Amino acid sequence: MITIECEKVSKSFGPRGSPHRTVALDNASIDIERGELLCFIGPSGCGKSTLLNIIAGLAEPTSGEVLIDGTPVNGPLPRKIAFVFQESALFPWRTVIDNVKLGLAFQQVPKGERDDRASEALQAVGLADFANHYPRQLSGGMKQRVQLARALCLGTDILLMDEPFAALDEQTRMVMGEDLSVLLARTGKTIVFVTHSLVEAVFLADRVAVFTARPGRIKTVLSVDEEHPRKQSFMKSAKLAEMRNELYDLLHDEVRKTMELRGEAGESGARAQSRGLRR
Amino acid sequence: MSMNVDSSRSLRPPRSLVKRRPRREERRLSPGMARILVILAMVAAWEIGARFFGDPLFVAPPSQVAVALVGLLGVKGVMIAVGMALLELVVAFAVAVVLGVAIGLAVGLNRFWRGALYPIIVTIYAVPQSTILPLFVLLFGIGAATKIAFGITHSVFAVILTLIAGIQNIDPTLLKCARAMGANRRQVLVSVILPSLVPTIFTGMRLAMAGVLLGVLLAELYVSSAGVGLYTQTFANSMQPAKLFALVTLLAAAAVILNELCRMAEARFTRWHS
Ligand SMILES: Nc1ncnc2c1ncn2[C@@H]1O[C@H](COP(=O)(O)OP(=O)(O)OP(=O)(O)O)[C@@H](O)[C@H]1O
Ligand SMILES: [Mg+2]
Numbered sequence: 001m002i003t004i005e006c007e008k009v010s011k012s013f014g015p016r017g018s019p020h021r022t023v024a025l026d027n028a029s030i031d032i033e034r035g036e037l038l039c040f041i042g043p044s045g046c047g048k049s050t051l052l053n054i055i056a057g058l059a060e061p062t063s064g065e066v067l068i069d070g071t072p073v074n075g076p077l078p079r080k081i082a083f084v085f086q087e088s089a090l091f092p093w094r095t096v097i098d099n100v101k102l103g104l105a106f107q108q109v110p111k112g113e114r115d116d117r118a119s120e121a122l123q124a125v126g127l128a129d130f131a132n133h134y135p136r137q138l139s140g141g142m143k144q145r146v147q148l149a150r151a152l153c154l155g156t157d158i159l160l161m162d163e164p165f166a167a168l169d170e171q172t173r174m175v176m177g178e179d180l181s182v183l184l185a186r187t188g189k190t191i192v193f194v195t196h197s198l199v200e201a202v203f204l205a206d207r208v209a210v211f212t213a214r215p216g217r218i219k220t221v222l223s224v225d226e227e228h229p230r231k232q233s234f235m236k237s238a239k240l241a242e243m244r245n246e247l248y249d250l251l252h253d254e255v256r257k258t259m260e261l262r263g264e265a266g267e268s269g270a271r272a273q274s275r276g277l278r279r
Numbered sequence: 280m281s282m283n284v285d286s287s288r289s290l291r292p293p294r295s296l297v298k299r300r301p302r303r304e305e306r307r308l309s310p311g312m313a314r315i316l317v318i319l320a321m322v323a324a325w326e327i328g329a330r331f332f333g334d335p336l337f338v339a340p341p342s343q344v345a346v347a348l349v350g351l352l353g354v355k356g357v358m359i360a361v362g363m364a365l366l367e368l369v370v371a372f373a374v375a376v377v378l379g380v381a382i383g384l385a386v387g388l389n390r391f392w393r394g395a396l397y398p399i400i401v402t403i404y405a406v407p408q409s410t411i412l413p414l415f416v417l418l419f420g421i422g423a424a425t426k427i428a429f430g431i432t433h434s435v436f437a438v439i440l441t442l443i444a445g446i447q448n449i450d451p452t453l454l455k456c457a458r459a460m461g462a463n464r465r466q467v468l469v470s471v472i473l474p475s476l477v478p479t480i481f482t483g484m485r486l487a488m489a490g491v492l493l494g495v496l497l498a499e500l501y502v503s504s505a506g507v508g509l510y511t512q513t514f515a516n517s518m519q520p521a522k523l524f525a526l527v528t529l530l531a532a533a534a535v536i537l538n539e540l541c542r543m544a545e546a547r548f549t550r551w552h553s
Contacts, residue, residue, distance in 0.1 A: 058455055078461025089456040093474045102470065103460035154460065 003158065003190050004032035004055060009064035010215075011050050024050045026215035027064065034157075037184055037191040037228070039201040041251065042211025042219075043258040048194045049086075051216070052160050055192065056083050068158070078107055082151035086163040086194075088143045090135040097122065097131040100150045107154075121153035122146075124183070141172045152183075159191045166196065173197070177204050178230065185228035198251070202243045203235055210250050213257040220250055339521035347521035348528060357526065360506045365533055367423050367495045371430030372537075375487045378431070379438025380480060386439065387446035388472070397443065404436035408494075412501055421502045429498040434490025438483040445479025446472070481545040488541055492534050 009028045014021035024047040032038050040048040053059040055066050057076040066073045068080060082103075090099050100118040109117070122128050125145040135143055144164055151159055165173035177200055184191060195201050201208045208222045224243060226234055234240055322341050329340035339347070351357050386392050386400070412429065419425040449472060457471045496507075503512040507530070514523040 056459055058459060076459050076461065078459065081459070083456070083459040085452055085456060087452055089452045091453060091471070091474070093477070102457075106457070106460050106462040106466050106470075150460075 001034045002031045003034040003069055004192070005067040006030050006032075006051065006055065007064050007067070009051060009054055009061045009066060011047065011054065011059070012062045023215040025054075025061070026217050028211075028217050029064075030209055030218050030221070032190060032192060033206075034190055035188045036206040037181075037193060037204055039205035039208045040192065040194045040211065041196065041198070041201045041208055041247065042216060043213050043251070043255045044196075045258065046211040046214045046254070047216030048211060049162050052162050052192060052194060056081050056160050058083075078103070078154070078156075080156050081158045081160060082154045082156040084144075084147050084151050084159070084161040084164045086166050088135065088140075088147070088167075090143055090146055092135050095132050095134055096127065096138070096146050099135070099146055100153055103150055103154050117153045117155070118149075121149040124152060125149045125179075141168050141176065144168065144176070148180075152187075157190060159189050161191065161193045163194050163196065165200070173200065174203075174235070178232070180204060182229040198244045198247045199235075199240070202240050202247065203230055208247060210247065211254070213254045219254065222247065222250075335520075336518045337520055339524055343521040344524040344528060347519075348525035351522060351525050351529065357510055360510055361526075361529055361533070363423065364426075364495065364499050364507050364530065367426045367430065367499075368491055368533070368537065370423075371427045371434070371491045371495055372484075372487055374427070375431045375434040375438060375491060376480075376484055379435045379483060379487065380442060382435075383439040383442025383446075383483070387443040393443065400436055400439055400443075404440060408432055409497065412498060415498065416502060421504055425502065426495045426498040430491040430494035433494030433497075434487040437486040437490055441479060441483040441486060442476065445476050445482075448479075449475045478545075478549050481541070481549065484541050484545070485538070488538055492537075496530065 006029055009025055010023070011025040012021055012023045024045075028047070028051055030038075040051070042048055050059065054061050055068075055073065057073045060074075068077060090096075091102065094102065097118055100121055101114050104114040104117060119128065119131070122131055125148055127142060127145055127149065130138065130142065135146070138146065144167070147164065151161075165176055168176070180191075181204060183189075193204060195204075202224055205224050206228075208224065210219045210222065211217070212219045222243065226239070326340045326342060329338045333340075386396050408429070415425045415429050419428055453471050453475065454467065457467050462470065499507040500511060502508050507526070510526055511523060514520075514526065
């Protein structure tokens with residue numbers, strides 16, 4: 001069953017007709033199944049974050065629309081969608097537990113229930129002992145786990161994650177990826193996950209949506225046929241290596257395109273080209 | 280051989296550079312003690328300078344100032360004048376902070392009004408106000424009102440501008456995060472905007488204190504027919520530098536205490552910060 005439908009979503013930034021106008025997304029369409037983990041992967045600046053924000057109702061598309069369970073999105077849906085940000089989005093003046101409770105407070109969850117759900121979520125990410133610490137006292141990986149706990153305790157069906165492990169070292173992100181896979185198997189949430197790591201994408205995803213260079217469209221969707229929770233053995237398997245290589249080939253050309261646009265002609269060249277395209 | 284050893288030794292940097300830096304607990308002189316020594320040295324220099332080289336009509340050594348200070352504490356008129364100045368400082372400070380934060384929030388949080396009013400506020404802030412002090416006296420008379428008003432105009436614009444700048448620096452990710460979690464406008468204000476601005480508000484308060492001290496004392500000294508201004512004028516005209524210095528010391532002590540109170544409140548409320 002489909003839960004998120006993106007229908008020809010386009011998004012441009014900057015005033016219409018201005019040479020500084022950036023077309024970030026150009027008719028991106030994808031259907032996301034309930035309970036799957038879908039990865040967005042693509043060259044930097046191709047519009048992955050933009051599309052994720054539009055799905056979350058945090059940004060409006062210039063044209064096209066997103067449907068969640070058949071209803072068009074026009075604003076945040078805090079009861080359906082939780083968001084994990086790339087950078088630490090923890091409130092520095094609140095303790096870990098108070099950060100986790102904040103979303104529940106916004107949604108007027110009764111106090112007792114709030115405490116229970118927050119403690120449970122902290123337990124789930126292994127940070128129960130740090131409930132009364134402040135964010136600045138945590139490592140990067142711990143901060144992201146707090147963000148994950150905050151998103152989890154909202155109990156939404158959908159979890160959107162924008163490069164949640166990008167700032168972490170490879171070993172930590174591998175372990176966090178394994179945990180996420182276990183969690184997914186247990187909760188059956190729909191997860192959309194942005195990453196730049198080919199291995200991470202194949203290891204975690206049920207499907208990988210490969211973006212084109214900007215303006216971003218979805219070039220191909222690869223399926224990874226492997227049960228959750230994913231095992232260590234899958235990480236080392238030939239199957240993963242093969243898919244990783246396939247993904248590499250798909251992405252390589254797109255990343256080149258992005259770099260060439262920048263390197264060769266610079267801004268003015270890109271502008272001239274986009275004018276040429278418009279004619 | 281021994282020549283060799285010697286020459287290689289002479290190539291080493293001098294002993295003092297090689298010596299391991301002593302650990303903190305081993306160091307004999309703590310920064311606090313060094314500070315006290317510097318202050319003592321300054322007081323001693325003043326004492327010696329005033330006693331042996333200064334004109335007793337214009338300068339007094341700290342020992343005499345201390346004696347004069349004790350004497351002043353018994354003069355009712357002086358105490359009333361200083362108390363009045365303190366009261367003006369506190370009132371002007373409170374009004375400047377409350378007004379500054381309120382206007383800063385109102386202007387800073389609204390794109391339209393920020394665009395409209397920001398240049399005006401910057402311009403007024405840049406005008407040197409000492410020149411219009413006589414106008415204040417004309418408007419508000421020679422009482423406390425002039426001094427309070429002058430203290431406020433010296434500080435409120437700095438608070439407003441600090442707040443507007445602080446609002447620009449609120450982490451957009453936190454705002455987005457709150458919206459994603461379902462915060463309404465009031466919740467965003469209470470849970471994101473105001474807490475984000477706590478350090479900014481304290482910066483504003485420190486600036487306000489500096490401005491208020493300047494404005495109120497300037498007006499006090501300018502209006503010399505009563506209050507602190509009258510006494511400074513009298514002591515200066517009658518060549519009583521010890522009393523003059525004692526009065527100034529009293530005012531300076533009040534300023535230091537007020538600033539220190541501000542700093543303590545700041546440390547108390549921004550503990551999460553560093
Ligand atoms: N607020 C904005 N104003 C103007 N342009 C923007 C804005 N946000 C994004 N863009 C532009 O839209 C394009 C897509 O940005 P987006 O952040 O979605 O990329 P991304 O795929 O997430 O890249 P990355 O992998 O580097 O995070 C970029 O070229 C960027 O310059
Ligand atoms: Mg991004």
